[in-house]
Amino acid sequence: MKLGFLTACLPRLPLEDIAAWAGEHGYQALEVATWPSTGSRDFEAAHIDVAHFGEGEAERIRALFDRHGLVLSALAYYENNLHPHEPRRREIADHVRRNVDAARLLGVPYVGTFIGRDPGLSVKENVALAERVLPPLVEYAGERGVKLIIENCVMEGWHPDGYPGNLAYSPELWEWMFSLGFYLNYDPSHLLWLGIDPVEALRPYVDRIPHAQAKDAQIDPRARVRYGFFGRTLSRQDPWDVGWWRYRVPGLGQVDWRAVVDALYEGGFGGVLSVEHEDPVWGGDETRVKQGLEIAHRTLRPLIVD
Known part of the structure; x- marks a missing residue:
C-alpha cells in the first residue's frame, strides 16, 4: 500500500509544483485531476490535459513522477455519466474515453469517475439507463487495459432535494455496478454519515x-x-450544505483509520490510499490546503507498512 493524494485540492498549482511538494513531504503517489480546463468551477482541476495528449506528453509526465519518486495512481474525472441533458452526457462520456486513452499512454491502470444520476428519473429508471449507456465505456476501457473505478460519493448536491445524485453510495449498488464491470474507489467518509x-x-x-x-x-x-437525516431544507442556501456533517482531513473526523487500513491489508489490498482533501477548516488557500495534507500524512503514514 502507498499513500497519495488527489491533486484537485490544489487546482491553481501546476502538476510540476504539486509533484515536487508531494515528494518533499513524504507522499508516494498522486491521483491526478483531469477535468477539462474550462475554469468554470474552482474544484475542476486540469492537471493533465487529456484532450490534447500524446506520447511526448506521456514521457514528460512519467519523467516528472520518476524524478520525485512518485506513482501516478489514477486519472480523476468525477462527473455525472447519467446527466439528464443527453448532449452533455455524450460530452462527459467522450472525456472519460480521452482519460482512458491518456491512461493507456501513461501506463496508469485506473480512471476514476461517477455513475451519476438523472434526477428527473426514478432509481429504477436510472438503473435501466445506466445498463444501456455505461457498458460501452467499460468495454472501451477494458480493451485498452484500463479499469473504471467509481467513488461511492453520494453527490447529494446534484439532486434538487438533496437525495443521492450518484448511484454508487451503498454496498447494494456496488454489487450492481460490479455486474456492469466497474470497480470501487472506496471512500469511507460517505458511508459514515449514511449510517x-x-x-x-x-x-x-x-x-x-x-x-x-x-x-x-x-x-x-x-x-x-x-x-x-436529509439536512437543511428552508435554510439551505448551498445545495451541498446539509448542515449536520462536514468533510475533514483524516484524523479530524470520526472514521477509524486504524480499522480501515487494517481491513484493507487483511483483504489483500496493495493499491494506493489517496487523500481527498475537502476539509473547509484546512482549505481556502494554498498554505492551509498543504497544512491539511500534512495533517492527513501524519495520521495515515504510520499505518502503512513499507
Missing part, C-alpha cells in the same frame, strides 16, 4: 477495490436533531 459501518461494508469487497480514497467526516448530532 453504514465503513469497515464492515469494506470487508466483503476488497477484491473489487483496486484504489481507495482517504477522507474523513465529522458529525454534529445536535444539528441532526434539528434538520433530520
Whole structure:
C-alpha cells in the first residue's frame, strides 16, 4: 500500500509544483485531476490535459513522477455519466474515453469517475439507463487495459432535494455496478454519515477495490436533531450544505483509520490510499490546503507498512 493524494485540492498549482511538494513531504503517489480546463468551477482541476495528449506528453509526465519518486495512481474525472441533458452526457462520456486513452499512454491502470444520476428519473429508471449507456465505456476501457473505478460519493448536491445524485453510495449498488464491470474507489467518509459501518461494508469487497480514497467526516448530532437525516431544507442556501456533517482531513473526523487500513491489508489490498482533501477548516488557500495534507500524512503514514 502507498499513500497519495488527489491533486484537485490544489487546482491553481501546476502538476510540476504539486509533484515536487508531494515528494518533499513524504507522499508516494498522486491521483491526478483531469477535468477539462474550462475554469468554470474552482474544484475542476486540469492537471493533465487529456484532450490534447500524446506520447511526448506521456514521457514528460512519467519523467516528472520518476524524478520525485512518485506513482501516478489514477486519472480523476468525477462527473455525472447519467446527466439528464443527453448532449452533455455524450460530452462527459467522450472525456472519460480521452482519460482512458491518456491512461493507456501513461501506463496508469485506473480512471476514476461517477455513475451519476438523472434526477428527473426514478432509481429504477436510472438503473435501466445506466445498463444501456455505461457498458460501452467499460468495454472501451477494458480493451485498452484500463479499469473504471467509481467513488461511492453520494453527490447529494446534484439532486434538487438533496437525495443521492450518484448511484454508487451503498454496498447494494456496488454489487450492481460490479455486474456492469466497474470497480470501487472506496471512500469511507460517505458511508459514515449514511449510517453504514465503513469497515464492515469494506470487508466483503476488497477484491473489487483496486484504489481507495482517504477522507474523513465529522458529525454534529445536535444539528441532526434539528434538520433530520436529509439536512437543511428552508435554510439551505448551498445545495451541498446539509448542515449536520462536514468533510475533514483524516484524523479530524470520526472514521477509524486504524480499522480501515487494517481491513484493507487483511483483504489483500496493495493499491494506493489517496487523500481527498475537502476539509473547509484546512482549505481556502494554498498554505492551509498543504497544512491539511500534512495533517492527513501524519495520521495515515504510520499505518502503512513499507
